Each structure stands twice: as C-alpha cells, then as structure tokens.
Amino acid sequence: MISQETIVALASPSGAGAIAVIRLSGKEALSIAEQVFQSVSGKSISKQKTHTIHLGHIIDDGKVFDQVLLSIFINPHSYTGEDVVEISCHGSTYIQQQIIQLLLRKGCRMAQAGEFTLRAFLNGKLDLSQAEAVADLISSDNEASHQIAMQQMRGGFSNEIAKLREELLNFASLIELELDFAEEDVEFADRTQFSDLLNRIEFVLKRLIDSFAVGNVIKNGIPVAIVGEPNVGKSTLLNALLNEERAIVSEIAGTTRDTIEDELVIGGIGFRFIDTAGIRETKDVVESIGIKKTFEKIEHAQVVVYLLDGSWMMEDGSHNIKKVQIEAEKIKNQFPLKPLIIIANKSDKLSSSQISNLKSEIPSILLLSAKEKIGIDDLKTQLLSFVNTGALRNNETIVTNTRHYDSLLKALEEIQKVKFGLQSNLSSDLMAIDIKQALYYFGEITGEVTNDELLGNIFANFCIGK
Template sequence: MINEDTIVALATPSGAGAIAVIRLSGPKAISIADNSFRSIRKGKTLSSQKTHTIHLGHILDGERTIDEVLVSIFKNPNSYTGENVVEISCHGSNYIQQEIIQLFLRKGCRMATAGEFTLRAFLNGKLDLSQAEAVADLISSDNEASHQIAMQQMRGGFSSEIAKLREELLNFASLIELELDFAEEDVEFADRTQFKALVERITFVLKRLIDSFAVGNVIKNGIPVAIVGEPNVGKSTLLNALLNEERAIVSEIAGTTRDTIEDEISIGGIGFRFIDTAGIRETTDVVESIGIKKTFEKIDQAQVVVFLADSSNFKETSFLKSFRIEVEKVKNKYPLKPLLIVANKVDKLNDNQIGVVESEIPNIHLLSAKSGTGVEELKDKLLSFVNTGALRNNDTIVTNSRHYDSLLKAFEEIDHVKNGLESGISGDLLAIDIRQALYFFGEITGEITNDDLLGNIFANFCIGK
C-alpha cells in the first residue's frame, strides 16, 4: 500500500481562525514546498536545512505573495509518517488556506484521504495498528477518562501487553512445530508444564482485558441516564441543576416537556448523557402521548434510570404506598438497569417527614434541584455505577470493539489449547489452535491485516490526520 505520492491536507479544523496548519508528506514534500517558499533570509532553501527546524518566509505563486508563513521541516525517518513532512503555519483565512493547498496540488501533490497521514505512519512502522486507532480516540476524547485511556494506548501500553503475550506464545509454537519435524523420534521440545503455566497466564490476562471492555465502552461513549417521573416533579429543573445551565424549559404547568432533551457533562472524568423525558401520566393530549412513548424508548436505551418524585406528595400516606408500587413496576420492567430513586423539593419537608420518607423508601436520595441541595451527592452516586478502579490503577482498558472481538476469538482459541493440553492431544492439533490464537493477537497490533480492514479503520479519521 506504500506509494510514492506526496500528499497535502489541512491539518487544523476547517474554517477561519487565527492560524491554520497545512501538512505535506511524501518523498517530494520538502522540494515542492521549497519551490514556492521564499525565506526572509536571502538565498536560504528548505532543502538545505536540518530536520526539526522552523523557517520564516513567504509562500509565493509565481511573483504573487499569498501569505507570510512559518514552515516546519521533518526529514525521514524522523517524522510522524516516517516520510519527509512539511507543516506550513499560515494565517487562518479560508481563502489563504485554499490558495496554498491549490498551489501545492498544481506543483505535484494530491489531496490526502481520511487518515492517510496516520496510515502512512502505520505502514512505515512508526505506530502499530492499535496505537494508530488510539490517535483517532485521542482526537475525539471529550473527558478526562477517555483522554487518559487514549494516551496510554497511543504510548503502546495495550499493544506492548499483547505483543509480549504473542511473543511468548510464538516461542512455544516454534518448539511444537519443531516437534512435528521429529515426529518419528517421539521427542518433546516444548516443556508441557511451562506451556500450561503460560496458557494459564494468557487466559488470565485475556479475561482481564475482555472484562475491561465494559468499563472502556462506558468511558468512551458516555453513560446515558434517563430522568423519569410524573409531570411537574422537577425533571427539567434537575437537568438544569446537573448541567449548571438553563437547558430545559421550567414551568409550573404540568406536561411542559413533550419531547426528550439531552445534554452531556463530565463527572469525575466520566461522560454522562442526561435525558430529560416527558412526564409519565395518563393523557388524552396526542402530542404529550407521543412524548410519553418516547420516554419509554429512552428508558430502554439508558444504562441508568433516575426515578424522580415530588417530596411534597410524600406528606400523604396514600401517595407513599402508590409510589412504592410504581417503583416496583419500573424495577420489574427493567430488572437489569440500575435505578436511583430520587425525591425532589426536599425543602418542602420538615425533619419528621424526611424521617418517614427515608424509613418507608430505603436508599431514596433527597434533594432540591432548585436550590442545589443534594445535587453533588447525586453525581457521586451516579459515578459509583462506573468501576473506575482500573482507571485509577492505570490498568490497560479496552475501548475498541474491534480489539474486543479479536480478544474474544483469541480467548476461545487459547481455551482450545488449554483443553488440548489437559487431554494430551497431539502436537499437530495443538499447533493449529496456537496458530489461530497468534492470528487474532496479530490482528490487534497489525502484524496481520488486509486492505479492507485498514480502509475501514482509517476511513473514520479526519482528513489531515
């Protein structure tokens, strides 16, 4: 897939700004840039400069000056892509950006495709495949946790762990393959006791990585939280309090929210996407009925449900009984979803009434969304649903579904190897399962790949990266 083209693209977001960075990569990157660059120092050429240097001058189209720029030079192999790379920092006018890019296209560059700079870095051995994918994750990270995981993976934390296991397994695979060459002598080069210990260790590591995907997926994509309850219990006020902004319309009129409203915040470095839903009640209003139907759809999609009630209603004993019944209905309908029972407007209760509510409904969380009392404690409870222990310990966490799929397949093949060792099957059958496990390990880091896989991965990158 490596070709001799020199590619060009805008490396900063499109649109006007203070500055923009235009990136070139390929064998002719420096000479093409040099052809249109005039240094402020007379007679200075880019081709004669050292790598990792920056130069001030002008980009010219013939005798016409397009812009005053800073040009950074990175000579192969000491660059991001492993090729000659030039980065031009120009003024952020859309017109200037396009004029410079069009100039370089006329000089022999072609436009880069999505993720082509990082693809070239992978093909030239500057990154393995899991590190390359982490680049995209780093760009899209929008909270502390996802940023931390992407940085660890980009530094090679995950791939080095996989590579170590693969190397050890490969050593034993070589010894077993060697045994097949001496099948008539009936000798064993691979110590079966040591091999069993290795397989046990690989099984343990794979299981830990597979289990980490549950946390990793949550960290990468955020946790959807549905705020549900009857009309006018303060769902929109709670959403505004959680987001610390007036995101939803608040009114004393019941049924104000007729559609779902969503927004996301970071709590403890984890993204939570809150969904304010239409109040659940019997209604003849067609529009409100559609909103209530959407509420149940959002509960289906949510990972956590916050069931909100109006504290002032708890003054009535009959309401307490009916509320407990409603809570049980939600629990029975969604038995696998964490349910937080929250009573709003706690400022309307006295101490005795609060005591009754807490005794009648265990684990209820009392707050006042209007004043902010209890809102931070609610955030802490939501965070408790995420197992952040692995994150705090800086353990490897899997966030990529492709890696997860390959790990599951590798785990299955290692399990076959384990069963084969225990039952004493022949070396040729063991070798088949080991080869398959090695294949799936190689898929993760990119030792084994194909054009379709690479096309799918890098198509998700932005152009310019």
Template structure:
C-alpha cells in the same frame, strides 16, 4: 505497498482562525515546499536540518500569498516516517485554499482521510492499535477518554498483547519442531510451562474483555434517563445538573412532550442525561407518543433516575413504593436511583421519615431540591459511584474499541481450545492449528496481520489532515 507520492491537507479545523497548519508528507515534500517558499534569509529548505523552523513567504510565481512559518521534519524522524513539512499560515480560508491549490499544482495530491496516520503505520512508526488510538484521542471529550486514548497511543495495550503473542509464538515454534521429529517421539515444549502460559493468557484476555464494558461507556458517555410523573421537577433537575436553562420549566403538567438530551462531565466521566416526558395516563396523542418514547429511553439508559415530588410522596408513599418495585422488576439489571425532589418544602423530620421508608428497599435514595440546588452534588457523586474508575486510577489497560474486543473474544476462544487440547493430550499437529489461529487474532489487533479492506475501514473514519 508503501506509497511514496507527496500528499497535502489542512491539519487544523476548516474555517477562519488566527493560524492554520497545512501538512505535506512524502518523498518530495521538502522539495515541493522549497519550490513555493522564499526564506527571509534566502535559505534552501532542502539543505536545512530536521526539526527546524523557518520564516518566509509562500510565493506563487511573483505573487506573495502569505507570510508563514515552515517546520521541517526529515524521515524517518517524523510522524509519518517520511519527509514532512508543516506550513503555519494565517487562518483565512482564502489563504488556506490558495496555498493548497498551489501545492497541488506543484505535484502534491490531496490526502485521503487518515492517510498521514496510515503512512505512520505502514512505515512502522505506530502499530495498528496505536493508530486507532490517535482517532480516539482527537475525539476524546472528557478526562477519562483522554487518559485511555493516551495510554493506548503510548503502546500500553499493544505492548501487553505483543508480549503474550511472543511467548505463545515461542511455544508454537517448539510444537512445530516436535512435528518435524514426530517419528522420534520427543517433546521440546515443556507441557507444564505451556499450561501455565495458557492460564496466564486466559487471565489477561478475560481482564481485557471485561474492561470493555467500562471502556465503552467512558468513550461514548453513560446514558442516564430522568423519569417520573409530570411536573415533579425533571426538567428543573436537568437544568440544575447542567447548570443552564436547557429544558423548559413550567407549572403546566406535560410540558416536556419529547426527550431532551445533553451531556455533562462528572469526575472526568461523560454522562448523557435524558429528560423524558412525564409518565401518566393521558388522552393527548402527542403526550402519549412522548410517554412511549420515555420507556424506550429507559431501555437504552444504563442508569435510571426515578424522580418524585416530596409533597405527593409524603401522602402517597405506599403507592409510590409499589411503582418503584414495578420499575425494579421491569428493568432488574439497571441501577435505579430514587430521587425525592422539593425537600426544601419539608421539615427535617419529614425528610428523615422518607429515608426510613427506603431502608428495606434495595435502591439508592437521594433527597434534593433541584430548584434550590440542594443535594445535587451528592446526586452527581452517586452517579459517579456506578462507574468502575479503579482501573483508571491504577492505570490498567482498558479496551474501548469494538474491533479489539471482537479479536480478543476470538483469541480467547482459540486459547480455550488449545488449553482443552493440552489437557486431553490432543496431537501436536491439531493443537498447532489452534495456536496459529490464536496468534492470528493477536496479530489483527496490532496490525501484524492486516489487509487493505481492514485498513481502509479503520482510516476512513479519520479526519483528512490526520
């Protein structure tokens, strides 16, 4: 059931600022707004055109609360599809609360989290995947996550799903028609075309499912663990990557006793760097806990930077190469970058000799001086190469939502059942059941199939004013 009462909320972040925007949406939104607004030109908001701005004052009886600008959006040509007004007032928290309390007394109620976007969905302004993309857009903190959210909010993903669902629905209708004429043994659905459609749907679903691995790390950031012995420059490297003094740097081994995390955007992709405690044998209880946490962070990381001191590596290279092999064997699926630090203390020939030793090892090698900021940009480019950004450059659809991923997996499972039934001449009535289930899973993505519990879970994570 679509609600028709009027809701109000602060649409800008709480706290003091230059301006704040208070949003009202509902059947009586403009009437309620007009009841507290006094135009400088004595305008009646209820008679004004949609998408217009009006200067005046918010009045509580004879008391002036603030000078404001009121924007009018008449349904269905508004974000929510309902009558909507937005009051741009000065950003004093006191003014904000006074205006909101006044509107509550005039008949509004406080909006629930995401209720404006929920109403946009219920009124057909957005489908469910587009509505979810609104939340992703608000929370995007790098170019890549912003690009993905914008593409999904414009309907890139839902259009692709809707097209597949429509084609499958057409064949489902023909299969159902065959059941109505079962006694006459006729086929309305061309089995060859149906097989081609199923193959195309399978291909698209697998591509979308595979994109989730990239989309998930783009949305949440790629965790990178910086590991190595104590005092090899891990904290200095973290500071060089972030271009700030984030970690304590000291000549004393074991200074970093806990993990330190911070984020950096490289080429539009978010990376979460984790500076860990140095790996060594120690009797210090606190340091031992830090070392144990280091291995936990390696487990969680998607990329491992193994840092070595160039002077120590020069005289103990064979021992260190054995250590590299151990890490490779312990974490075979994680990209490993060996980083030789402090190369400013070596000659050019010594650096070349280190590079030659790594020609037979199947690992990436970067030589840097974190202190002098030598080779740090090359290291950033190496990290960026681990991310498949080709899909972004080609503007392909990328999945970032776990709910969508789950529905796609279930839809693919049902499509494979339909495909198997077609290849084994399964009866039309049994095949129709699998087709209906596949259609159901497609529908859960775009909201053509939804329930109150699902909608409640999705919109509960929105901010109040959206």
C-alpha cells in the same frame, strides 16, 4: 502498499482562525516546498536539518501569498516516517486555499481521510491499535476518554498484547518443531510451562474483555434516563445539573412531550442526561408518543433516575410511600441490570420529621431540591460511584474499541480450545491449529494481520489532515 505520491492537506480545523497548518508528506515534500518557499535568510530548506523551523514567504511567479513559518521533519524522524513539511500560515480561508492549490499545481495530491496516520502505520511508526487511538484522542471530550486514548497511543494496550503474542509464538514454534520429529516421539515444549502460560493469557484476556464494559461507556458517555410522573421536576433537575435553562419548565403537567438530551462531565467522566416525558395514563396522542419514547430511552440507558415529588409522598403518609416502593420495584424488575437512583425532589418543603420518616421507609432514597439546587452534588457523587474508575487511577489498560473487543473474544475462545486440548492430551498437530488461530486474532489487533478492506474501514473515519 505505500503510495509514493506526496500528499497535502490542512492539518488544523477548517475555517478562519489566527493560524492554519498545512501538512505535506512524501518523497518530494522538501523539493515541492522549496519551489514555493523563500526563506528570509536565503537558505535552501532541502539542506537544513530535521526538526528545524524557518521564517519566510510563500511566493509564486513573484506574487507573495503570505509570510509563514515552515517546519521540516526528515525521514524517518517524522510522524509518517516520510519527509514531512508543515507550513504555519495566517488563518484566512483564502490564504489556506491559495497555498494548498499552489502545492497541488507543483505536484502534490490531496490527502485522503486518515492518510497521514495510515502512512505512519505502514512505515512502522505506529501499530494499528495505536493508530486507532489517535482518532480516539482527537475525539476525546473529557478527562477519562483522553487518558485512555493517551495510554493506548503510547502503546500500553499493544505492548500487553505483543508480549502475550510473543510468548505464545515461542511455544507454537516448539510445538511445530515436535511435529518435525513426530516419529521420535519427543517433546520440546514443556507442558507445565505451557499450561501456566495459557492460564496467564486467559486471565489477561478476560480482564481486557471485562474492561470493555467500562471503556465503552467512558468513550461514548454514560446515558442517564430521568423518569417519573409529570410535574415532579424532571426538567428542573436537568437544568440544575447542566446549570442552564436547557428544558422548558412550567406548572402544566405533560409539558415535556419528547426526550431532551445533553451532556455533562462529572469527575472527568462524560454523562448524557435524558429528560423524558412524564409517565402517566393519558388520552393525548402526542403525549402518549412521548411516554412510549420514555420507555425506549430507559431501555438504552445505563442508569435510571426515578424522580418523585417529595411533598406528595408525605401527603398521605405510608400509603403514597408504599405506591413509590411498588413502582420502583416494577422498574427494577423490568430493568434488573440497570442501577436505579430513587430521588425525592422538593425536599425543601419537607419537615425534619417527614425527612426522617421517608429515609426510614426507603433508606436508599436521595433527597434534593432541583429548584433550589440542594443535593445536586450528592446526586453527581452517586452517579460517579457507578463507574469503575479504579482502572484509570491504576493506569490499567482499558479496551474501548469494538474491533479490539471482538478480536479479544475470538482469541480467548481459541486459547480455551488449546487449554482443553492440552488437558485432553490432544495431539500436537491439532493444538497447533488452535494456537495459530489465536495468534491470528492477536495480530488483528496490532496490525500484524490486516487487509486493505480493514484499513479502509478504520482510516475512513479519520479527519482529512490526520
């Protein structure tokens, strides 16, 4: 149920700044704002058109708080679908608090987390998946996550789901009609067309479900574990990638005893690099804990970078190369689903014949010098190749939300039950049950089916002013 109270909150980030924006929404937004705003033109703001901006002062009992710009959005032509007023004041925290406290005294209530967007959903301005995309857009920190959030907020995902739901609902209505004429044994729903629709729905659902693997890592960043023996240059590589001295580098083996993480955007995709402790046999208790953490990080990484000292590899010719091949095979066997990049560091110390020999023995090996920053771009290109960005370029729908993913899986299960029932000549009343359940899960995504607990969980993660 939509609250009738007028709510207020700071819509810009908290803290001091050049400008701050205070937002009001609700039935009394205009009348409350008029009590505290005095236009320089002398106009009454309650009589002004929607989407207009007015210069004036915030005044109470003759005391002037600030000179502001006041923006008016009259329902239903506003973000929330209600009357909305936005006050752009100077960004002093004192001014912000004084104006908000004044508005509270005049009858506003402080908005709860996500309440403006919740009202937009309840007033039909956004469906639930679009509302969730608003939060994703705010938290996006790279080009790819921003592009996905924008596409979903514009309704790309929900439109696709709504179209499938509507077609399925039409067939469900015809099957329900058949039940009313069960004694006459007539069919209103064309079974061939129904089968084609189910196949199409199944195809789209599978595509959306498969896209979650890409969408999830794009949204949260792709974790990359940098592993290898001590003193092969893992910390130097991390520093070279980030272009800053993030990790301590020394000639002493075992300097890195804990994992160090930092993020980098490559080609619009976020990567989270994890510099791990060197893997070796050690009696040092602290270093042993770090090595244990290394294997835990590999377990959770999406990509493993296995770094080696190129000059060491060529010291004993084929013997050391063989050892590398054996170790790399162990990592592949232990983590078969993770892409593995084998890198020979310190390649600037190798001769052209040594490089040629190394590449002939391990064709997939990548040569670089972290210290001299040679080959870093090649590594970035290879990392980017592991991400399926084709869907982004083609503007396809990509699922990033775990709740949507779960509902899609359940909807697919019900559609497959309907398909089996159709192929088995199951009675219409039994098929209707599975169709209704599929429609239910479609409705969960866009918000046709919802409850207070679900809405509370979703909007509690929003910032207060949104």
